[in-house]
Structure formats: structure tokens, C-alpha cells
Amino acid sequence: MNSSELEGLMPELTTAPATGARRPAVRVKELAERDRRRMLMHFLVLDDSDRLLRFGTVLPDELITRYVQRLDFSRDAVFGVYDDNLHLLGVGHLAFTPREASPTLTNATLKERIAEFGVSVASSARGMGIGSKLFERAAIHCRNEDVDTLYMHCLSSNQTMIHIAAKAGMKIHREYGEADAYLKLEPASPGTMLAEAVEEQFAFFDYGVKANTKAAMKWLRKLPNWKK
Numbered sequence: 752m753n754s755s756e757l758e759g760l761m762p763e764l765t766t767a768p769a770t771g772a773r774r775p776a777v778r779v780k781e782l783a784e785r786d787r788r789r790m791l792m793h794f795l796v797l798d799d800s801d802r803l804l805r806f807g808t809v810l811p812d813e814l815i816t817r818y819v820q821r822l823d824f825s826r827d828a829v830f831g832v833y834d835d836n837l838h839l840l841g842v843g844h845l846a847f848t849p850r851e852a853s854p855t856l857t858n859a860t861l862k863e864r865i866a867e868f869g870v871s872v873a874s875s876a877r878g879m880g881i882g883s884k885l886f887e888r889a890a891i892h893c894r895n896e897d898v899d900t901l902y903m904h905c906l907s908s909n910q911t912m913i914h915i916a917a918k919a920g921m922k923i924h925r926e927y928g929e930a931d932a933y934l935k936l937e938p939a940s941p942g943t944m945l946a947e948a949v950e951e952q953f954a955f956f957d958y959g960v961k962a963n964t965k966a967a968m969k970w971l972r973k974l975p976n977w978k979k
């Protein structure tokens with residue numbers, strides 16, 4: 752199936768979200784082992800206030816490095832959005848934990864696992880819908896993984912994240928300067944399976960085009976008569 756056939760099949764995945772003005776399409780791709788270095792680059796340029804919002808504490812570089820080294824792609828799902836140079840503009844980490852491991856959520860679900868979501872977007876790329884798209888992808892992935900409780904922890908002052916959570920229908924509980932947000936998800940359906948597979952295909956094509964363009968430009972720049 753080629754890109755235009757895919758666009759015909761799922762036009763809603765090729766256009767901007769329904770909020771406000773049209774934005775460039777955001778392609779969310781599942782990340783893997785080979786993306787670890789790019790993830791590290793993404794996190795290391797977050798400033799102190801972003802690190803506080805993302806991790807709940809101003810994590811120093813060494814602990815960020817350890818966090819990235821320890822990401823377990825076989826247990827969790829990590830999603831990313833690349834720019835044209837294949838730098839990561841946004842990273843969303845969906846951590847799956849057994850229900851019993853989280854005493855406050857044990858009664859929230861009968862499923863074996865719950866999911867916790869954390870997200871960051873490069874400061875230069877904010878307001879373009881990347882954070883929202885990463886969240887949407889995480890939610891559909893949970894459904895397809897038979898997880899019905901999506902949890903997020905953030906500071907009460909994080910108005911942007913609280914806006915994204917509320918927009919997605921999350922119930923938000925604020926206490927002592929912190930906010931917990933929960934989303935109960937519907938079960939998976941053939942539609943959610945197809946939507947996630949198609950989204951991944953689009954992101955895969957998009958990545959391939961960017962990688963090939965980058966390689967071609969690198970080669971062209973080596974030509975003796977090449978002018979920018």
C-alpha cells in the first residue's frame with residue numbers, strides 16, 4: 752500500500768487536528784533502540800523549568816542519561832516526532848506497570864496493567880499540536896494493548912498540560928500543587944487497530960523521506976560545484 756492509498760483510506764490522519772487553524776501534519780512514530788541517542792539529545796536540551804515539569808524534579812544530565820539508558824522498549828512504548836533533520840521535536844513515554852504496583856490506582860481498573868504517560872516537546876516546536884498528537888497516540892496504543900486506565904502526573908501550574916489532558920477528557924485531581932489526571936479508555940476495536948497501524952505507516956514513510964533527503968543533501972554538498 753503506498754502513501755496516497757493510505758491517505759485515501761484514513762484522510763483524518765493526514766490532516767491537522769480540528770482545533771483552530773490548520774497546522775502541518777504531525778507524524779508520530781514508535782521509537783526503538785536505535786533512537787536512544789536522539790532521545791538523549793532531546794532531553795538534554797530541555798531547560799531546568801522544562802525538566803521540572805517533565806520529570807517532577809530538575810534532573811541533572813547524568814540522571815537524564817541514566818533514564819534514557821534504562822528505557823525498556825520491550826515493556827514500555829515510546830513515541831516521537833522528528834524534524835527534517837531527524838532530530839526529535841517531541842517524545843512521549845508510555846510506561847506500563849502492573850496494577851498492584853500503584854496502590855492508589857489498584858481499584859481503578861480490573862486490567863492487569865495501567866499506563867503512565869510523560870511527554871516533552873522542544874521549546875522551539877511548541878503550540879504546533881505535537882504534544883496533543885503524542886498524547887492521542889499514547890491513548891490509542893493503550894486501548895490496543897488492553898489497558899483501560901491512562902494516568903498522568905504533573906504540577907498544578909502546568910496549564911498547558913492540564914489543557915491537553917482536559918481536552919482529551921481526562922479527570923483531573925489537584926492537590927498540594929500537584930495534579931493527577933486519569934483517562935478511562937474504551938476497549939480496542941478493529942478501528943483503533945487500523946488507525947494505529949496506519950498512523951505508524953505514515954510516520955514510517957515520513958521518516959524514510961526525511962532520511963533519504965538528508966542523505967541526498969549530504970552527498971550533494973560534497974560536489975565541487977554545489978552552491979547552497
Ligand SMILES: CC(C)(COP(=O)(O)OP(=O)(O)OC[C@H]1O[C@@H](n2cnc3c(N)ncnc32)[C@H](O)[C@@H]1OP(=O)(O)O)[C@@H](O)C(=O)NCCC(=O)NCCS
Pocket residue numbers: 770771801804805868869870871872873876877878879880881882883884904905909910911912914915918
Ligand atoms: C506540555 C507540552 C508537552 C505541550 O506540548 P505542545 O506541543 O506545545 O502542545 P500542543 O501544541 O499539542 O498543545 C498545546 C495546547 O495548550 C494550549 N496552551 C498553551 N499554553 C497554555 C496555557 N498557558 N494555558 C492553557 N493552555 C495553554 C494551546 O493553546 C494548545 O491548545 P489547543 O491545541 O487546544 O489549541 C510542552 O509544553 C512541554 O514539553 N512542556 C515541558 C514538559 C512538560 O510540561 N511535560 C508534561 C508533564 S508530563
